[in-house]
C-alpha cells in the first residue's frame with residue numbers, strides 16, 4: 001500500500017540492518033531480574049538504520065515476548081524472575097509527548113507498559129515536572145500496579161472528594177510480596193533528591209526518609225531479599241544511605257538495587273551480599289542481574305550482570321527462539337497498538353527531509369553537524385518569526401542545551417522525529433529593551449565560563465544544584481567520553497591503527513562499558529562512538545546592531561528564567577529585572593520548533 005500524502009509509510013525501517021548476535025548465554029541464579037529504566041517513551045524502539053540505532057531496534061511488543069519466554073525458562077529452571085523499572089516514562093518520543101490538545105503526556109503510551117508483567121516500578125523525575133502528569137500517575141497508573149508502583153520519598157498533594165487537601169505518596173511507599181518460589185521480598189522505590197519538581201509534589205531527602213517510622217517498620221522483619229528500585233544512579237548518590245539503614249538491622253540479607261536516572265550502564269557492589277545495576281536509557285539497554293542465594297550468611301553471594309542490546313537478535317538468542325517462534329500474541333498486540341497510536345497522534349506526518357545528520361554529542365558544538373547549533377542558530381529564528389509581531393526587532397536567544405535530547409538523521413523528518421529531538425513544552429519568553437552587551441554577559445555566567453557574581457546560580461559551576469534539578473546529560477556524556485578515551489588509548493597501545501582496525505573490523509558502533517562489577521558486562525562487544533563536549537546553555541548568533549549597547553529583545557526559555565533574572569541583576573545595576581518584565585515571545589513551544597523549521601526549509 002502507498003503512503004498517505006504527507007506521511008511516511010512506517011516509522012520502522014522495513015528491515016533493520018542485521019545486528020551481531022550475542023555469544024554467551026546469560027548466567028541464571030536463584031533470583032533473576034530483568035531491568036528497564038529511563039525508557040522516556042521509546043516504546044517503538046529505535047527505528048533509524050545507521051549504527052548504533054539498529055542495536056536498539058526492538059519495540060515494546062518484542063520486549064513483552066522476550067519477557068514471556070524468559071519467564072518460561074525460569075519456570076523450566078525452577079527459579080525466580082522479576083521484572084523491574086526504575087522510572088522516567090515521559091518526555092522522549094511522540095508516543096508519550098505527541099498527544100493532542102487536552103491530553104496528558106504519557107497517558108496513552110503508559111497503557112502499553114501496564115500490559116507488561118512488571119513486579120515493581122519506581123517513579124522518576126520526569127513524572128514530576130508537570131503536576132497533571134504526577135496526578136495522572138497517581139490516579140491512572142499506580143492503581144494498575146496494585147501497590148507495586150513505588151514512590152518511597154515522593155508525595156503529591158491532592159484535594160479529595162470531601163474538598164480536603166491531602167499529601168499522599170504518588171504510588172506506594174514500599175511493597176512486600178512473595179515470589180513464585182515463595183521468597184519474601186521487601187521493595188522500595190527511592191528517588192534522588194530532585195528539586196525541579198512542580199508545585200504540589202514533594203521529594204523527601206533520603207536521610208530523612210530512612211528515619212521515618214514507616215521505613216523503620218517496613219524494614220524491621222527480615223525478608224529473603226530487599227529489592228531497592230529507584231530513580232537514582234547506582235554510583236555517587238544516596239543509595240548507601242538506604243543500604244546502611246538496612247544493613248544496621250540486617251547485616252547479611254541480600255540487597256538488590258535497580259537504579260537509574262543518569263542514562264548510563266553501571267554496576268557496583270556495596271558489599272559481598274549486594275549488587276547494584278543500572279541499565280542505561282531510551283530502551284537501548286535491558287539490564288540483567290542474577291543472584292545464587294547461598295544459605296551460609298558468612299559467604300559472599302555469587303552475582304552476575306549483563307547489559308543486553310535491545311534488539312530481536314539478542315532476544316531470540318537468549319530465549320532460544322527463532323523469528324517464527326518468537327512473537328507472542330501479547331507482543332504482537334502491543335506492537336499493533338503502538339502502530340495505531342502512531343496513526344492516532346499523526347506521528348508519521350512528514351515535515352520535510354533532513355539533508356544530513358545533526359548530532360547531540362556526536363558532533364562538535366558549534367558546528368554544521370550539531371543539533372544544538374541547528375536549533376539555536378537556524379530553527380528558532382525561522383520558527384519564532386511565524387505569527388510574531390516582534391519578529392523585526394533584533395533579538396538574542398539563550399536556552400538550555402539539555403532540551404535537545406536526540407540526534408536527527410538524514411532523510412524523512414516526521415512529527416515523531418521532531419518530538420524525539422526536542423520533546424519539551426518549555427515556552428519562549430523575553431525581556432524587551434535589554435542592551436545586547438548585558439544579554440551576552442549572561443551566557444558565560446550560566447555556563448560557569450565567567451566568574452559568577454554573588455547570588456547567581458551558575459548552571460555549570462554549581463554542579464550540585466544542577467544535578468538536583470535533574471541535569472544528567474553531562475554525566476552521560478562524561479561516560480561516553482571515558483569509553484572513547486579508553487578506546488583511543490587502546491589504539492595507541494596496539495602496534496598500529498591497521499592492526500586495531502583489523503581486530504575491530506566486525507564490531508559495530510555501540511556502548512563499551514567499564515563498570516565496577518567483575519567480568520564483562522556488555523552482551524555484545526562494540527566500538528565506541530566519538531563524542532564532543534557541550535555547554536549547558538547555548539545561544540543564537542548575536543543580532544547585527546549598531547553597537548553593543550543597542551537595545552534588543554532578550555529571548556530565553558522559561559525553564560531557565562530564574563537563572564537568567566539572577567544573572568541579569570548581577571551583571572548590571574541600572575535596572576532591577578523581575579518576573580514582571582518577562583513576557584511571552586511566541587505561541588510556539590520548544591517541541592514545535594523543528595517541525596515549523598522543517599516545513600519552511602526542508603520541504
Ligand SMILES: Nc1ccn([C@@H]2O[C@H](COP(=O)(O)O)[C@@H](O)[C@H]2O)c(=O)n1
Pocket residue numbers: 088125126129261400401402403404424425426469470471472473559
Ligand atoms: N521542561 C524541561 C525538563 C527537562 N529539561 C532538560 O532535561 C534535563 C533532565 O532530564 P533527565 O532525563 O536527564 O532527567 C534537564 O536538566 C533539562 O536539561 C528541559 O530542557 N525542559
